[in-house]
Amino acid sequence: MAQATWEKPQQTTSSVTRVGNSRWKFLAGGILILAAVTYLIVSSTTAGARYYITVDELLNNTEYVGKSVRISGAVIGDSIKYDDKNLVIDFSIANIPSEYSNLAQALYESVNDPNAVRIPVQVVGQVKPDLLKHEAQAILTGTLDENGVFHATELLLKCPTRFQEANPGESIVNPSA
DSSP: OOOOOOOOOOOOHHHHHHHHHHHHHHHHHHHHHHHHHHHHHHHHHHHTSOSOEEHHHHHTOGGGBTSEEEEEEEEEEEEEEEETTTTEEEEEEEOOOSOOSOHHHHHHHHHHOTTSOEEEEEEESOOOOTTOOTTOEEEEEEEEOTTSOEEEEEEEEEOGGGOOOOOTTOOOOOTTO
């Protein structure tokens, strides 16, 4: 019969060193992951800090040509043209100042200022919204072409004449009720 012997392996100091090296590798990997997550949070926060840019900022920076951006402007009512067969909306928007205290007043002044910066807009494949009116605030996502026409893929409208603002603790009275 074969004889089997069992010997206890001797512990070497290299196994202790390996455990120490793996801890350092784990710690270094954790620090790299933490740094990457921190970078992503900071960069996305600063990039998304502004919801939109103004028409003036768009036209004064050639870097935006051909890139997808979100802009805001006041709709000029006389410029609205709608092709219901092809679902094409053409209109112009005027620059709204980036800082204002009363949106309705800022829209009114922007549309009626002959010196306000204006830009033609084209929206394809969308039915004309009811809120697309004179002095409505348009928030558009799209691209500016080389000819200075903004091709919008998304159109959001805010009409301040349809809404009333109330101060905290103050109720809004509905005149049509």
